[in-house]
Amino acid sequence: MIKISAPGSMLMFGEHSVLRGGHAIVLAINKRIHISLEPRADRLININSSLGKIETSIENIVIQPPFQYVLQALKNSPPPSGLNIEIVSEMSSTMGLGTSAAVIVALIAGLISLANDDMNQLFSKSLQAVKHIQGIGSGADVMASIKGGAGLFQNGQYQSLTLPIELFASYFGKKTPTAEVVQHVAKRFNNYPELLHNLDKANNAITNEAVKSLSNPQRLGELFNISSGLMGAFGLHTKEIEDFLWKLREQSYGVKLSGSGLGDCAIGVVKDSFYPKGSFPITISPQGLKIEK
Numbered sequence: 001m002i003k004i005s006a007p008g009s010m011l012m013f014g015e016h017s018v019l020r021g022g023h024a025i026v027l028a029i030n031k032r033i034h035i036s037l038e039p040r041a042d043r044l045i046n047i048n049s050s051l052g053k054i055e056t057s058i059e060n061i062v063i064q065p066p067f068q069y070v071l072q073a074l075k076n077s078p079p080p081s082g083l084n085i086e087i088v089s090e091m092s093s094t095m096g097l098g099t100s101a102a103v104i105v106a107l108i109a110g111l112i113s114l115a116n117d118d119m120n121q122l123f124s125k126s127l128q129a130v131k132h133i134q135g136i137g138s139g140a141d142v143m144a145s146i147k148g149g150a151g152l153f154q155n156g157q158y159q160s161l162t163l164p165i166e167l168f169a170s171y172f173g174k175k176t177p178t179a180e181v182v183q184h185v186a187k188r189f190n191n192y193p194e195l196l197h198n199l200d201k202a203n204n205a206i207t208n209e210a211v212k213s214l215s216n217p218q219r220l221g222e223l224f225n226i227s228s229g230l231m232g233a234f235g236l237h238t239k240e241i242e243d244f245l246w247k248l249r250e251q252s253y254g255v256k257l258s259g260s261g262l263g264d265c266a267i268g269v270v271k272d273s274f275y276p277k278g279s280f281p282i283t284i285s286p287q288g289l290k291i292e293k
Contacts, residue, residue: 002113003292005034006106007285008091009098009144010169010258010267013210013227016185016234017203018138018153025210026140027150027163030283031091033102037110040082045074049087058082063133066093069100070107073129077111095171096264101141104129109289122146122289123156134179148288152211163284165217166270169258170279172244176262181236184262188235203230221253221269228256236261251276 007028014024040046047054051066061075070087085107093099104126112119123142130137140153152159189196206227213219228245231237236257237245248255248268255268267282275281 001039002037002110003034004037004106004110004113005032005290006102006109006145007032007098007148007288008102009141010096010265010282011140012150012258012267013207013223014140014153014203015231015236015257015260016182017200017207018140019136019182020200021155022200022204023152023154023207024138024140025150025161025207026144026153027282028144028148028285028288029091029097030285031097032285033090033099033106034088035103035106035110036084036086037079037107037114038084038086039079039114040084042082044082045079045085046083047085047087050089051087051093068133069104069129072132073104073107073111073126076129076132077108077115077125079111079114094175096175096259098141098145100133101126101130102145105142105145105289109291113291113293127156134177134182136179136182144288146288148285150214150284152207161211161214163214165215165220166273167282168252168268168270168275168279169265169282170244170248170268170276171265172241172257172263174263176260176264178260181260181262185234185236199230199233203227206230217253217269217271221255221271224254224256224267224269225249228254231257231261234261238262248276248279 008031009028012025018024043058045056063071091097108125126142127139143158150161150163210223253269253271255266258267
């Protein structure tokens with residue numbers, strides 16, 4: 001039996017622009033997805049998690065919710081024999097905490113290990129599985145789940161960063177699927193490609209400024225607020241989201257949505273050790289992927 005775990009993640013800066021080659025700051029959170037793989041003597045695959053149970057065979061994998069990410073990973077990297085797969089998550093899949101990337105990273109790492117294959121393929125194989133389901137993906141969340149900690153991400157490269165300040169998260173109450181949000185942004189700017197390009201440049205400038213401000217809570221909070229305005233320009237806010245963010249902003253140094261937008265969690269900078277009502281601390285996971293044989 002092989003046991004694998006990978007942390008969830010949150011984006012701090014660079015949402016959407018990272019899909020077009022921009023920088024993003026991403027962090028691994030101290031909530032993990034745990035997977036155990038037990039080889040079988042036959043060709044059957046049994047999957048068991050809090051989302052339910054499913055049985056299939058290696059030759060007959062049909063991609064279907066709620067196991068679409070798991071099944072896609074298995075289809076892309078079929079195991080040498082049948083498997084019993086147990087999945088335990090420390091976080092909800094509806095909050096935008098990078099659970100899809102974490103489960104793909106953990107499962108594909110386990111499959112690579114079973115096949116005694118090259119673990120250097122983990123990032124590319126995991127990103128490929130994400131793109132098969134979502135149609136698009138930057139790989140920032142995938143890299144955070146692999147590497148852990150906080151980092152500056154661009155085009156598959158990850159530069160580790162030190163983040164000494166206190167952060168909080170607060171769930172808006174719903175999540176819009178990433179693929180739908182990406183399509184929403186693309187449609188919004190279909191007739192304004194130059195405007196989208198300039199918004200991406202502004203997003204990149206904010207992200208690079210944030211890299212220099214990670215130890216300054218007040219300044220980082222101001223950059224969160226500026227970034228939040230830019231996310232509104234991308235079309236990622238509703239009136240309800242604006243009201244939600246403003247309530248948190250009044251109790252913190254700054255706040256913005258984390259992730260694709262139109263839902264998910266807000267991420268903010270704690271002010272005077274006070275956590276806004278309904279929020280929870282973000283603890284960074286220094287370790288990414290873990291494999292036990």
